[in-house]
Amino acid sequence: MSSISDDVFFASIAEINQKLTKKEFSAVELARAFCDRLETLGPRYNALALSLRKDALRDAKDVEGDIRRERLRGPLQGIPFGAKDLLAYAKHPTTWGAQPYAGQVFDYTAGVLKRILKHGGLLTGKLAMVELAGGPTYRYATASLTGPGLNPWDTTRWSGGSSSGSAIAVAAGLVTYALGSETSGSILTPSAFCGVTGLRPTYGLVSRHGAMSLAWTLDKIGPICRSAEDCGLVMEAIAGAEYDEPASAHKSFYYTPQFARDLKDVRVGFAPVDFSDGVDPAARADYAKALETIRSLGVQVTETKLPDFPYNAVISTIISAEGSAVFEPLIKSSLVDELADQHQIAGLKAGLEIPASEYLKAMRIRALIQEAFHDLLSTVDVLIAPTRFDPAPKIMQPLDRRVSDRPTPTTQGLTALIPAGNLAGLPALSLPCGFANGMPMGLQLVGSPFSENMLLAIGRSFQERTDWHKRRPPVATS
Amino acid sequence: MSKFTRRELAAALSTSAVLLAQAPPQSQDLPANPDQDLKAVQAQLRGNADQLDKFPLPMATEPATMFRP
Numbered sequence: 001m002s003s004i005s006d007d008v009f010f011a012s013i014a015e016i017n018q019k020l021t022k023k024e025f026s027a028v029e030l031a032r033a034f035c036d037r038l039e040t041l042g043p044r045y046n047a048l049a050l051s052l053r054k055d056a057l058r059d060a061k062d063v064e065g066d067i068r069r070e071r072l073r074g075p076l077q078g079i080p081f082g083a084k085d086l087l088a089y090a091k092h093p094t095t096w097g098a099q100p101y102a103g104q105v106f107d108y109t110a111g112v113l114k115r116i117l118k119h120g121g122l123l124t125g126k127l128a129m130v131e132l133a134g135g136p137t138y139r140y141a142t143a144s145l146t147g148p149g150l151n152p153w154d155t156t157r158w159s160g161g162s163s164s165g166s167a168i169a170v171a172a173g174l175v176t177y178a179l180g181s182e183t184s185g186s187i188l189t190p191s192a193f194c195g196v197t198g199l200r201p202t203y204g205l206v207s208r209h210g211a212m213s214l215a216w217t218l219d220k221i222g223p224i225c226r227s228a229e230d231c232g233l234v235m236e237a238i239a240g241a242e243y244d245e246p247a248s249a250h251k252s253f254y255y256t257p258q259f260a261r262d263l264k265d266v267r268v269g270f271a272p273v274d275f276s277d278g279v280d281p282a283a284r285a286d287y288a289k290a291l292e293t294i295r296s297l298g299v300q301v302t303e304t305k306l307p308d309f310p311y312n313a314v315i316s317t318i319i320s321a322e323g324s325a326v327f328e329p330l331i332k333s334s335l336v337d338e339l340a341d342q343h344q345i346a347g348l349k350a351g352l353e354i355p356a357s358e359y360l361k362a363m364r365i366r367a368l369i370q371e372a373f374h375d376l377l378s379t380v381d382v383l384i385a386p387t388r389f390d391p392a393p394k395i396m397q398p399l400d401r402r403v404s405d406r407p408t409p410t411t412q413g414l415t416a417l418i419p420a421g422n423l424a425g426l427p428a429l430s431l432p433c434g435f436a437n438g439m440p441m442g443l444q445l446v447g448s449p450f451s452e453n454m455l456l457a458i459g460r461s462f463q464e465r466t467d468w469h470k471r472r473p474p475v476a477t478s
Numbered sequence: 479m480s481k482f483t484r485r486e487l488a489a490a491l492s493t494s495a496v497l498l499a500q501a502p503p504q505s506q507d508l509p510a511n512p513d514q515d516l517k518a519v520q521a522q523l524r525g526n527a528d529q530l531d532k533f534p535l536p537m538a539t540e541p542a543t544m545f546r547p
């Protein structure tokens with residue numbers, strides 16, 4: 001390991017950028033130190049799919065030259081980052097976390113990676129993921145080519161998925177930030193379980209060119225970082241129209257928290273049950289404090305509830321039908337049986353049997369869900385709820401069974417906010433907000449389409465008043 | 479995907495050796511019988527279909543096809 005101090009591995013993008021421009025260390029020294037750490041610790045957590053040391057050091061030399069000539073390219077210049085292994089990086093393996101694709105190599109690089117590399121970002125590694133981003137379903141954390149994502153806070157527990165390696169790498173200080181993807185919960189869940197900050201952008205705001213498809217009408221790419229501030233900086237670099245992205249909203253994103261609405265004008269909706277009976281008892285005190293902190297920002301807090309829809313049935317039908325259509329050639333080959341999770345294999349096969357009428361019914365109900373959320377978000381600006389209502393499960397625990405045996409609350413609260421928000425294409429931010437028996441818990445903020453700046457402004461203010469996002473897991477470096 | 483020379487492919491794949499050093503995937507599924515798994519997933523999908531059927535859907539509702547809010 002290099003002489004670069006541990007604090008640098010957990011520093012913010014702005015802090016590292018400042019140290020680079022002040023020449024406290026060079027981009028090459030920084031890249032080398034992060035590569036050493038990623039290669040040493042990444043495999044311990046099953047977080048690393050592929051080290052890109054050679055390319056990162058080559059790019060770091062270029063950055064060093066640019067900084068010497070004062071060609072400054074913005075806050076991401078010289079900052080080491082990682083990418084979920086569903087993003088293509090030319091002439092290197094892109095496995096999608098799945099054995100049948102272990103030797104897959106593309107000759108192009110994903111649009112989001114090209115954007116960051118253009119800003120001088122240093123891609124140090126591809127990060128592990130749940131196979132096929134979870135596909136239609138999976139039962140065990142072991143559903144990955146690289147083994148189960150081990151949570152840096154307790155390696156007997158799961159990291160969450162499907163962006164497992166991305167959240168682990170940020171939490172353990174193996175990269176400064178990472179890119180993940182979400183179809184339904186794959187950025188928010190690992191961010192909450194690993195105690196980091198994750199942003200799921202509005203559908204269509206970030207290009208998916210060069211990314212594996214799971215469900216065309218749901219997939220999003222977004223940042224996993226240590227803070228809301230860093231998420232804003234990464235979003236500004238990756239968002240925007242892309243020629244090769246048919247679902248592009250053709251919008252840009254400029255991170256401008258200074259121009260966000262005055263927080264006293266922001267209406268925040270929540271369901272009291274989510275912060276009491278609905279959540280793990282060991283986390284309730286921290287959630288109560290989190291709610292108080294949100295109130296202390298000056299926002300108007302009001303009670304609300306989700307419109308009544310069969311969210312899980314709708315999203316499950318859509319992901320199963322679209323996912324099985326995407327992977328039909330795999331399903332019809334014997335290679336599908338090489339996947340690690342039997343439940344995923346069965347889910348892919350069964351998805352091909354979904355009738356068109358059923359898929360369309362789900363999509364018709366989805367249209368009503370989008371209308372209902374449009375109405376709901378005219379009465380409140382932001383919805384808040386625990387990101388997950390229980391902490392990370394044990395590695396061997398089946399994921400399709402309830403984690404806790406506490407009684408189900410009589411009122412539902414906003415428990416379905418992850419599938420609902422994804423169906424409506426809404427942006428969401430997960431912030432670390434406390435612990436339950438030593439495991440991190442997250443607070444989820446969901447807003448109207450393209451309200452990322454407002455969510456980030458609330459997140460930034462929350463993190464100015466709390467230090468959950470600065471906590472570090474007990475990473476053993478020797 | 480484009481074609482690569484054997485040398486290029488070997489170089490690319492050798493960089494992924496780290497994969498081999500990591501924990502091999504172990505399927506811990508119960509039941510171990512793939513047929514039972516398939517039946518379980520099919521039953522789950524039927525459950526989804528039942529829920530969708532019960533939803534009062536106005537005839538004029540068109541599928542969501544535009545996701546640019």
